[in-house]
Amino acid sequence: MKRDYENLIGKRNCGLLIGRMQPFHNGHFQVIKKAFEEVDELIIGIGSAQLSHTVKNPFTAGERILMIKKSLIEEGFDINKIYLIPLTDIMNHNLWVAHVETLTPPFNKVFSGNSLVQQLFSESGYKLNTHRLFNREILSGTRVRQMMITNENWEMLVPKATVDIIKKIKGVERIKHISLTESI
Ligand code: NAD
Numbered sequence: 001m002k003r004d005y006e007n008l009i010g011k012r013n014c015g016l017l018i019g020r021m022q023p024f025h026n027g028h029f030q031v032i033k034k035a036f037e038e039v040d041e042l043i044i045g046i047g048s049a050q051l052s053h054t055v056k057n058p059f060t061a062g063e064r065i066l067m068i069k070k071s072l073i074e075e076g077f078d079i080n081k082i083y084l085i086p087l088t089d090i091m092n093h094n095l096w097v098a099h100v101e102t103l104t105p106p107f108n109k110v111f112s113g114n115s116l117v118q119q120l121f122s123e124s125g126y127k128l129n130t131h132r133l134f135n136r137e138i139l140s141g142t143r144v145r146q147m148m149i150t151n152e153n154w155e156m157l158v159p160k161a162t163v164d165i166i167k168k169i170k171g172v173e174r175i176k177h178i179s180l181t182e183s184i
Helices: 026-035 061-074 093-103 115-123 141-149 160-168 171-178
Strands: 014-019 041-046 082-086 109-111 127-129
Touching (some): 014 026, 026 041, 026 061, 026 109, 041 061, 061 082, 093 115, 109 115, 115 127, 141 171, 160 171
Parallel strands (some): 014 041, 014 109, 041 082, 109 127
């Protein structure tokens, strides 16, 4: 059941957005920008934090945190209003919201375009903000990862600071190498 923290922290508007962000791209950025029109603070949960070094999840939670933090600073966001929190998956969907709650500060709005995430948080009593998808045909993690493997211009779909991190960690070489033995 949704927690009542008003006594503890006073009235404030805090949102939650969860995503695998593999990698962080301009669609994620647009959702964050929109969310800040409605909240004072935003928790960004890095989903499937335990996964990395696969074609679907090439980047570690730490690398994804860096991508997001540096991209938001580059775009002039106040990082003091943002919590970046790794969230590991658990085997039981019915307990997942409680698991997320133990790892995050309290929040009163959830932003998600993912129907399972929407379902689980609404069943737990949270107010949901569903958002429209921006340019989904190309602005998706799957598409960006495919473009990395096939040497297309993935950089245009990703904030510049994220491009810099991916280059520094040799992320394209990593995903290309993994894709030699694992299908996309
Ligand atoms: P994602 O990176 O695909 O998307 C994150 C958010 O960005 C979503 O709200 C999505 O709608 C939005 N987005 C993506 N592209 C967009 C675009 N072009 N325009 C606008 N918005 C866009 O991540 P996801 O798959 O939604 O992440 C959900 C996470 O929650 C996963 O890590 C999943 O494993 C986790 N989860 C875990 C459990 C469990 O452990 N039992 C249960 C449910 C969900």
